[in-house]
Amino acid sequence: MKCKILAMCLVLSMMAAISACETNVEDSDVEGEYAFTLIEFGGSTVAMSMQSDRTNRDIVYFDSRDFANKQGVGKSYFMKLDSSDGTLTKLTVDHLFDDDCTMFSIFPIIDGGCFIYALNPTVDKQILKRFTAEFEPLYEINILEYVELSFHEILRIETYDYNMCGVTDDGDPIICTPDEVFTIAPNGERKDTWEYINETGHNTYIEALVSEGDILRCVYDETLQIIYLSWLHPDGTIEPCAEIDDLYSNVMLDNGVIYVAKDHEQTLYKLNDQGEMEFLLDYSDGRSHRNFHEIIALPDGRFVGKISLGDYIISKRSADEDFSNIDEREVITIATYHGSGFVLPEQVSIFNQINKDFKIEIIDYSIFDDGIMRLNVEIIAGTAPDMIYWGNGREGIIGNFNPEIYSRAGVLVDLYEYIDSDNDIDRSSLLPNLLGALESAGGELFEMPISFYLQLYAGSADVLGTKPGWTFEEYFALLEKYPEATHPFGFGTWELFLWDAISNNYEAFIDWEKGEAYFDTSEFAGLLQMAKAYWDTGPSRLEIKYIQEGKQLLSRGVIFDVSSIQRFEALFGSGVNVIGFPTAKGIGNSFILNGSISINAASDHIDECWEFIKDLLSYDVQLNLLNGFPMNCDALAERLDNAPQYEEAGSGTGTMDSEGDRWMVIYTDATKEEIALVRGLIESTDRVYRGNNDTMEIIEEVASLYLSGDRTLEDAVRIIQSRIQTYVSEKSW
Numbered sequence: 001m002k003c004k005i006l007a008m009c010l011v012l013s014m015m016a017a018i019s020a021c022e023t024n025v026e027d028s029d030v031e032g033e034y035a036f037t038l039i040e041f042g043g044s045t046v047a048m049s050m051q052s053d054r055t056n057r058d059i060v061y062f063d064s065r066d067f068a069n070k071q072g073v074g075k076s077y078f079m080k081l082d083s084s085d086g087t088l089t090k091l092t093v094d095h096l097f098d099d100d101c102t103m104f105s106i107f108p109i110i111d112g113g114c115f116i117y118a119l120n121p122t123v124d125k126q127i128l129k130r131f132t133a134e135f136e137p138l139y140e141i142n143i144l145e146y147v148e149l150s151f152h153e154i155l156r157i158e159t160y161d162y163n164m165c166g167v168t169d170d171g172d173p174i175i176c177t178p179d180e181v182f183t184i185a186p187n188g189e190r191k192d193t194w195e196y197i198n199e200t201g202h203n204t205y206i207e208a209l210v211s212e213g214d215i216l217r218c219v220y221d222e223t224l225q226i227i228y229l230s231w232l233h234p235d236g237t238i239e240p241c242a243e244i245d246d247l248y249s250n251v252m253l254d255n256g257v258i259y260v261a262k263d264h265e266q267t268l269y270k271l272n273d274q275g276e277m278e279f280l281l282d283y284s285d286g287r288s289h290r291n292f293h294e295i296i297a298l299p300d301g302r303f304v305g306k307i308s309l310g311d312y313i314i315s316k317r318s319a320d321e322d323f324s325n326i327d328e329r330e331v332i333t334i335a336t337y338h339g340s341g342f343v344l345p346e347q348v349s350i351f352n353q354i355n356k357d358f359k360i361e362i363i364d365y366s367i368f369d370d371g372i373m374r375l376n377v378e379i380i381a382g383t384a385p386d387m388i389y390w391g392n393g394r395e396g397i398i399g400n401f402n403p404e405i406y407s408r409a410g411v412l413v414d415l416y417e418y419i420d421s422d423n424d425i426d427r428s429s430l431l432p433n434l435l436g437a438l439e440s441a442g443g444e445l446f447e448m449p450i451s452f453y454l455q456l457y458a459g460s461a462d463v464l465g466t467k468p469g470w471t472f473e474e475y476f477a478l479l480e481k482y483p484e485a486t487h488p489f490g491f492g493t494w495e496l497f498l499w500d501a502i503s504n505n506y507e508a509f510i511d512w513e514k515g516e517a518y519f520d521t522s523e524f525a526g527l528l529q530m531a532k533a534y535w536d537t538g539p540s541r542l543e544i545k546y547i548q549e550g551k552q553l554l555s556r557g558v559i560f561d562v563s564s565i566q567r568f569e570a571l572f573g574s575g576v577n578v579i580g581f582p583t584a585k586g587i588g589n590s591f592i593l594n595g596s597i598s599i600n601a602a603s604d605h606i607d608e609c610w611e612f613i614k615d616l617l618s619y620d621v622q623l624n625l626l627n628g629f630p631m632n633c634d635a636l637a638e639r640l641d642n643a644p645q646y647e648e649a650g651s652g653t654g655t656m657d658s659e660g661d662r663w664m665v666i667y668t669d670a671t672k673e674e675i676a677l678v679r680g681l682i683e684s685t686d687r688v689y690r691g692n693n694d695t696m697e698i699i700e701e702v703a704s705l706y707l708s709g710d711r712t713l714e715d716a717v718r719i720i721q722s723r724i725q726t727y728v729s730e731k732s733w
Contacts, residue, residue, distance in 0.1 A: 036313040052296045058083050060304050075632045109171040166210025176208035194232045207251035242275035252295045261292030329359045332605050333385035337366050382602035390596045404513050413599035414444040418610045437688045441513050451628035453592040458568040459554040461575040469587035472523045486533050490552035494534035501527045503691040504581040504588050517728045520721040535707045542664040562643040562670035562678045590689035592627035644669035654732035698723045
């Protein structure tokens, strides 16, 4: 939701003003009319949105969240920025709302009054309350009376899909849904409505932007990769104004001016009256990738822009102002790929505010066309960044090559040496079985997880028995017993099935340290035969139907907190066996690393890098992670023992089939039994979910020939073994 605030909030006696730290990271000497100063929010503060004071545009307000306490997620406060000197002041206003309201936003009105948006955690009431300039309540609106539940294709749950995006000059709130934009009059009736009818047949989504009464509708056509911009007029008409042929641009509106940020180029433009883009700023400082989210033009021609959740910039006219406060600290670099999540940039910000001698900069290699190859060459040559953040999944660095490849080359630091010599941390303070799963054959540790998820496989104990873990032979025997189980895992595609099968048994198929591949086995041949069940099938199916019909015996699930384990019980009933994926030995439930980090052995700042990693593993940081389970054992114990206190109530998951039938489960507070179950699963897991895009491309290419009948099973196994052996030999040192 767009968040707005009134200047009158400053003078209310009930508000406490707390000074906040301001950090000028660097005045970037970029070409163009403007240059800028980067300002970072301190601590765990994250700026969600911003707006200027409509009576004094030199003052900017940020709707902020403090993520220092999981229990407080959604509790907002406001940061006041004086753009003349960059000073931030914290305004505490949470006491203006009832305890059951977990989030609020303030939308100013031209007469000095405001609307306050308050979200109830039970999601049965989402209030918009009107106040006078003296902060006296006038009336309130329950927005849920104006919108309907809809199924969210990405989140896979039913939700109220709307955006409270601003107010008109008349003081009417403006609501945007995927189908329409409308205003609400003081008597509660709809006053103006602009419908959106998609007659193109293309996949599109819509949003509305509001600035001091101007309403701009943005229609994103994902098929043609075009953004259509139109003005919405009070008489209900829609006036087209421009088209942008770059779907991934970020459109912004302020004081009637349309701004466009091309984040892949990191350049900012404004649209002139002819709909043409005029260059304003290159907002890259030459170091790392940033996204430009919002903008506010100041009266003197400068502007304030929010370029990430936690950072903003103040532009300067290079011809008129002297550049000062240049940061001359030594730079420590971190390599990332496709971003780095919440924890890493936040801790980088904290490090940069505290450390007097060093600062950390993030380099996102996804901005380079050959980013992975470039990083690989730099690691080998010893010129890579000081630290490497591997990310998670197929889109991160970890999906393109693994830290194990370098385990014998001496290019990464053995972190055990630093753990064992540190007075503040030791091996017992970190999850031992996860560390063990990442150890090299020689017992070294070359990467450190920050947090983790669990990837689990479960089914009915009536079918699977109660013993955890099973071999491939036991699994194939079960399929013979249940021939009607044509989709035993319920996966949507054969590619996903094989990816999971290999990633959960990586050590059985590839040994990077020895440089050997093992795909010429009966187990792998059996997996290819199983993949036939998924040949020519798509992901559109309702999981609960497959289970009830006997077509599906197991379910795959990733849990990131205790209550999400309830999904399996909802699918299979009370008797659930979290058995894991079949493996050659052990139990095939896996750790999914929610980011891990390594130190380049060629770095000149290894000690400082270790101090940064150690901070990531500290109790306070680990306890308050937004995503995943902590690596720190004490923080993990606290999160498990008091799971309901740290987990968001009312979340859930669901699926939908091609006919539109839906199934979903809403999670409740975790029980003692569920906490014990998850604790046991964490302690018994002995493997990390690993995948490699290159090897999987080989498998998928050859397997498709077998599945289509163009190759025999024997030929497919032989070709895959030969090609992956060649690949592994080339990549192993």
